[in-house]
Amino acid sequence: MIDTTCRIAGLPFKNPIVMASGTFGFGSEYGAFYELSRLGGISGKGLTLQPKPGNSGLRVYETPSGILNSVGLENPGIPAFLRDECPRWEKLDLVRIVNLGGNTIQDYVEGARLLQEAAWERAQEQRTAFDMIELNISCPNVKAGGMAYGIHTETAREVVREIRAATSLPLVVKLSPNAENIVEMAEMCEEEGADGVSLVNTFSAMKIDIRKRRSVFENLYAGLSGPAIKPIALRMVHQVSRAVSIPIMGMGGISSAEDILEFIMAGAETIQVGTHNFVNPRAGVELIEDLERLMREEGISSLDEIRGIL
Numbered sequence: 001m002i003d004t005t006c007r008i009a010g011l012p013f014k015n016p017i018v019m020a021s022g023t024f025g026f027g028s029e030y031g032a033f034y035e036l037s038r039l040g041g042i043s044g045k046g047l048t049l050q051p052k053p054g055n056s057g058l059r060v061y062e063t064p065s066g067i068l069n070s071v072g073l074e075n076p077g078i079p080a081f082l083r084d085e086c087p088r089w090e091k092l093d094l095v096r097i098v099n100l101g102g103n104t105i106q107d108y109v110e111g112a113r114l115l116q117e118a119a120w121e122r123a124q125e126q127r128t129a130f131d132m133i134e135l136n137i138s139c140p141n142v143k144a145g146g147m148a149y150g151i152h153t154e155t156a157r158e159v160v161r162e163i164r165a166a167t168s169l170p171l172v173v174k175l176s177p178n179a180e181n182i183v184e185m186a187e188m189c190e191e192e193g194a195d196g197v198s199l200v201n202t203f204s205a206m207k208i209d210i211r212k213r214r215s216v217f218e219n220l221y222a223g224l225s226g227p228a229i230k231p232i233a234l235r236m237v238h239q240v241s242r243a244v245s246i247p248i249m250g251m252g253g254i255s256s257a258e259d260i261l262e263f264i265m266a267g268a269e270t271i272q273v274g275t276h277n278f279v280n281p282r283a284g285v286e287l288i289e290d291l292e293r294l295m296r297e298e299g300i301s302s303l304d305e306i307r308g309i310l
């Protein structure tokens, strides 16, 4: 028997494979390729209180071993998610994660309150549509001239503290690799009562069109993801895992069962798969099978045997 189960904030994951926010929509399109309930979990597209149209201009540019994206958090807004997507999410048997964004503290807090209320109303009828909030602190802070919340620890602390106070739902904070000090950021999340951290989001990066003599993106910079970032993400997960005792969802360029075991050995409780879903829409289900096969080959009967061994 191979045991791939994991646990965060008491929530049981069948396996460590969670689909990363922004690369899986709310899951329905991928449901045409495999049974979603085989996954450990899904983190839905990042949601804000109000709908967001996202960025204009080019949004995705392929690079060697990765992609740059400048989607700009296009999303239908929390009320539309609750109305249109939650009925589908209610039927899924996996850990369902709402990824929450915002450009002001007030946006974030009102978003968290709406989610909390919706969860409470359903609970009265013994129903659930989502299990956890993943707080994305990489959003631009409008008040601070667009500098992301996730850069300075003390700016991020304010958001984490307010959200922790606004919801009793399990809370995982998603860290940016662009943070001044990602270890300090994770320690702050633990101090403020987060149930876990997920890392990493995309790396700030650039592509220049030399003929037009300007960035290919209207926003100048974009976020780099995919295999190109994996070694750096892995190092960050390892450093964070040595500094905090809350569980970690590790991600960045994961595209194979070997990659998954590396992140678990570095200390992650679960992992997330992002960009690889664009390469292979069946990635989720194939990784589950590959992981079990690899564990068998390596004589690993449970992920706990190897977690954080480095």
Ligand SMILES: Cc1cc2nc3c(=O)[nH]c(=O)nc-3n(C[C@H](O)[C@H](O)[C@H](O)COP(=O)(O)O)c2cc1C
Pocket: 020, 021, 022, 023, 045, 046, 047, 067, 069, 071, 073, 099, 136, 174, 200, 201, 202, 224, 225, 226, 227, 229, 251, 252, 253, 254, 272, 273, 274, 275, 276
């Ligand atoms: C097109 C795209 C959209 C994304 N949107 C979000 C988002 O809405 N919220 C979020 O927290 N992360 C978002 N991310 C970041 C991913 O969830 C993930 O952290 C990152 O891509 C690194 O993992 P990967 O290399 O496996 O893709 C997005 C990434 C991509 C490529």
